[in-house]
Amino acid sequence: xxxxxxxxxxxxxxxxxxxxxxxxxxxxxxxxxxxxxxxxxxxxxxxxxxxxxxxxxxxxxxxxxxxxxxxxxxxxxxxxxxxxxxxxxxxxxxxxxxxxxxxxxxxxxxxxxxxxxxxxxxxxxxxxxxxxxxxxxxxxxxxxxxxxxxxxxxxxxxxxxxxxxxxxxxxxxxxxxxxxxxxxxxxxxxxxxxxxxxxxxxxxxxxxxxxxxxxxxxxx
Amino acid sequence: xxxxxxxxxxxxxxxxxxxxxxxxxxxxxxxxxxxxxxxxxxxxxxxxxxxxxxxxxxxxxxxxxxxxxxxxxxxxxxxxxxxxxxxxxxxxxxxxxxxxxxxxxxxxxxxxxxxxxxxxxxxxxxxxxxxxxxxxxxxxxxxxxxxxxxxxxxxxxxxxxxxxxxxxxxxxxxxxxxxxxxxxxxxxxxxxxxxxxxxxxxxxxxxxxxxxxxxxxxxx
Numbered sequence: 001x002x003x004x005x006x007x008x009x010x011x012x013x014x015x016x017x018x019x020x021x022x023x024x025x026x027x028x029x030x031x032x033x034x035x036x037x038x039x040x041x042x043x044x045x046x047x048x049x050x051x052x053x054x055x056x057x058x059x060x061x062x063x064x065x066x067x068x069x070x071x072x073x074x075x076x077x078x079x080x081x082x083x084x085x086x087x088x089x090x091x092x093x094x095x096x097x098x099x100x101x102x103x104x105x106x107x108x109x110x111x112x113x114x115x116x117x118x119x120x121x122x123x124x125x126x127x128x129x130x131x132x133x134x135x136x137x138x139x140x141x142x143x144x145x146x147x148x149x150x151x152x153x154x155x156x157x158x159x160x161x162x163x164x165x166x167x168x169x170x171x172x173x174x175x176x177x178x179x180x181x182x183x184x185x186x187x188x189x190x191x192x193x194x195x196x197x198x199x200x201x202x203x204x205x206x207x208x209x210x211x212x213x214x215x216x217x218x219x220x
Numbered sequence: 221x222x223x224x225x226x227x228x229x230x231x232x233x234x235x236x237x238x239x240x241x242x243x244x245x246x247x248x249x250x251x252x253x254x255x256x257x258x259x260x261x262x263x264x265x266x267x268x269x270x271x272x273x274x275x276x277x278x279x280x281x282x283x284x285x286x287x288x289x290x291x292x293x294x295x296x297x298x299x300x301x302x303x304x305x306x307x308x309x310x311x312x313x314x315x316x317x318x319x320x321x322x323x324x325x326x327x328x329x330x331x332x333x334x335x336x337x338x339x340x341x342x343x344x345x346x347x348x349x350x351x352x353x354x355x356x357x358x359x360x361x362x363x364x365x366x367x368x369x370x371x372x373x374x375x376x377x378x379x380x381x382x383x384x385x386x387x388x389x390x391x392x393x394x395x396x397x398x399x400x401x402x403x404x405x406x407x408x409x410x411x412x413x414x415x416x417x418x419x420x421x422x423x424x425x426x427x428x429x430x431x432x433x434x435x436x437x438x439x440x
Contacts, residue, residue: 050320050351059309062309064309064312064313064316065316066315066316066319069312069315069316069319070312072311072312072315073308073309073311073312076308076311076312077308088293088296088297089279089282089284089293091292091293091296092284092289092290092292092293092296093284095286095289095292096284096285096286096289099286099289100270103323131270
């Protein structure tokens with residue numbers, strides 16, 4: 001039986017882009033089901049009753065939620081380019097950094113944007129990003145994964161692409177190139193990969209979305 | 221070369237108990253290094269520079285932080301009783317639930333305790349715990365892992381043991397047996413396992429610690 005792979009997505013979430021990137025790296029063919037998050041489908045609610053969120057990957061009828069859990073599943077099931085290292089210690093190290101980015105860096109950047117650059121939020125986000133900056137400086141490598149992108153790079157897709165667009169929409173400037181030159185260089189290298197470009201929402205579409213949200217907030 | 225395994229711990233953290241439980245399940249011999257968290261050792265700061273927290277497992281000189289990352293490492297490296305299922309879908313499912321407990325249930329219960337039973341916090345914690353209650357009711361199994369404890373049970377060690385002690389120390393009652401009968405039954409089964417008993421901090425010691433914190437807060 002051929003694999004049936006469906007991805008429930010929304011066309012603009014960095015969590016969805018993480019999963020798409022893993023699927024494209026593995027060369028997995030999938031059907032994209034775009035959800036209207038203001039009117040979620042019965043399927044989405046059935047497949048992810050706990051969080052009721054995208055992304056959900058449904059593989060031969062079996063649903064999986066949570067982007068990093070889905071990526072580990074994809075890496076387990078489909079051969080080809082490995083997404084996690086094979087060595088147990090390197091694997092643990094990649095999981096540590098993916099979790100650090102997901103649980104600590106991304107929320108710190110969201111908070112800068114949500115608060116329109118609140119001083120304390122900026123201090124905290126700077127501190128977290130400086131840790132990534134130092135990591136890239138010490139390793140001297142092109143990607144967090146070394147010569148090739150791995151779980152950590154995929155986890156960091158938000159940092160590479162979203163902040164600059166959100167900041168343009170909101171008219172703020174937090175994430176500057178001179179503050180984090182190594183992270184900026186990494187983002188350039190990452191966004192230059194064809195597989196990354198294939199899996200990102202179009203810039204104009206994201207910008208229009210965040211501008212609309214910004215305008216709605218200003219009217220409220 | 222024999223394995224050198226050191227666990228940096230504090231003698232009372234549920235995150236440490238998770239890791240000890242995984243080590244005991246696998247029969248791994250380790251040296252316990254008890255940290256004074258008000259005066260952290262140079263080793264702890266060197267081994268976990270990002271979070272500066274216990275637990276840290278150091279295996280043949282290589283440090284690993286974050287309890288769930290450490291448990292996956294232990295399961296990868298040492299054979300014997302499996303902690304995660306082998307089947308990729310069951311593995312993803314276990315990771316999903318361990319993450320739900322770690323990221324959603326535990327913080328909801330902490331908030332009830334921190335706020336001394338704030339109404340909104342209680343509502344939210346009830347909602348999260350009801351999801352676990354339903355999961356145990358539907359599965360009809362003894363443990364989240366089935367007949368034996370697995371990653372999900374280990375992730376939930378806090379729920380089995382800590383809340384009742386914290387509530388005794390603070391003189392509040394949130395976590396009642398009649399509200400969550402299946403979760404309570406699971407906790408009894410879990411706490412009856414010898415391997416779990418071996419790895420928990422003594423009740424009297426935890427109670428004294430939380431009473432002291434409660435009294436310090438009341439004086440402040």
